[in-house]
Amino acid sequence: MIKDRSLSSLVIDIFVYGIATSVFVVTLFPFLNLISTSISGNMAVLTGKVGFLPVDVTFEAYGRVLSNWLIPNAFFNSVFYTITSSLYSVVITLMMAYPMAKKDFILRKPVWYMLVVTMYFSGGMIPTFLLVSEMGMIDSWASQVFPLAIAVGNLILMRIFINNVPAELEESAKLDGAQEVSVFFRIILPLIKPGIATITLYYALWKWNDFFNPMIYFSTYQKFPLTVILREIVLQGSNVDKFMTAAQMAQKDTEVFMEAYVTRLKDTALIVSMVPILLVFPVLQRYFIKGLNEGAVKG
């Protein structure tokens, strides 16, 4: 491309870089502000001095939040529900996607229609809830694993990954006398590993971030995942007390700085809950983009 050095081009460049920079700042600012607030002094928070950078740095709130069982316990619950449910979902999605990817599979069409129907018609919130309850899954990890374990979108994506395996490989294996079973396990499976990884991450993020289902199915506090606990702390304002010492509790209503302190505790809880996603973010985004490209180009 020929380099355009005209004035209008310069104006466009200013706009373009301006837009990109503002998206960058708007995305980052809330995080920086939250982090800064969580490690700033009460006085600075109350007087609104905290912007991008912390004032009077103290890590006391982190000590309080992490030394309480509430968030670590919810974190391990989330990990448990995420691992069990995504494992189950991936296995049955993969098992279902393989026959559905075979053009000559005799049940392909009827099953496909059956799936499409569920994309437009559904029982809805109440019948699903009642079914889960009649199955005795209320307040149990099973409610996070079994209901609605297959997302049709993920099934279609899995099918695309399977169809990407060159048909010649399968044919030549069959000519060599390989059975359908060994074709699946020894040829297809090893070749669609990246696809399996992508789908696993799709399911895992979905389950990790799910808030509505755990909220309606769990009633015992100790079983709540991170999202539900986080809502209690940050949005409902309950349970923030649990992070305070007895001395702090005693002055809760008289201490002027208590509002700032509560804000810092809430911010700390938010930041702590986002750290796991931040740690896996590089991997997540790479595989998510892969899935998006695969689905958009061929789906």
Next chain:
Amino acid sequence: MDGTTAVARAPAKGPAGKPAKERAKRRPFFRTLWKQRFLVLLLIPGLANFIVWHYIPMYGVTLAFKDYNIRQGIFGSPWAADLGLHHLVSFLNYPYFWRMIANTVWLNLLLAFFLPLPGIIFALALNEIRLVRFKRMVQTVSYFPYFLSSVAVVGIFAMILSPSTGVVNSIIELLGGEPIYFLMKAEFFRPLMLTMSAWQAVGWDTIIWLARIATIDTQLYESATVDGAGRLKKMWYITLPAFKEWYVIGLILSFGSLLASSGFEKNLLLYQANPGIVSQAETIGIYLYRRGLVDTQFSYGAMVGFANMLVCLVMLFIGNLVSRKLTDEAIW
């Protein structure tokens, strides 16, 4: 024993018309099924999942016309009064019925039309940026909010918008204004929903729009350059029109997902945190949750859910029809 052999033999003896043909038609189906038994075996768990968790609840929609009680369950509960239409009648008589419908349609129209726009503008900008490193850094950072839960997103906004300690109100006060209770005022509900969703989606959406740009024939740009078109003209006449098709399809699809839209969790969280904003925040989904699950009026809730699904389907059809007439884009 004797009888069966006789029956089995009979067709072979008779005129070799019908039975032989029938057999020729039927046997290959079961024979193929047997040959493909490994595939059938793989299919079973997934199929069972769909039957149990999609088709039984679909039958459970009949609860909307029944009086659910725990002892008799989904299959045994008796029919409701007024020929089973009791819950429909009381739903239509809900004093705020039309307010709720209007809230739902408004929120979804706003989200459907405006939510893609920041992503489109950002993608156009990114596409013009030649500093690869800068571009990649901005892009990667902008993806991050997409991976957060709606609880975290609503939580972040609740903190920065807090009237006493939030940074936004500090800035407003610094400029001489009064602190605003953003989360407690009904009139801020829709702008807030739009802002939060846009903040979360703006970066991630660019992937789709940039992928669309990548499919545009580069010859179009070259011949435009030869004809003397500047960068702005090329953006306006070549890049932007390429987005139309996907924008319209996205629009149609989001018409049909009134309840399933990711906005539901955010809507619910904002409503739960401040039920005072009910006049704008009560959409069909919120009402369904409140009456069906919180008040445990299961049959009534099933009716609301059923109505919601019908509204979704109708909207999807209308959206598709209008779009076909106006723009030639349609999903069917």
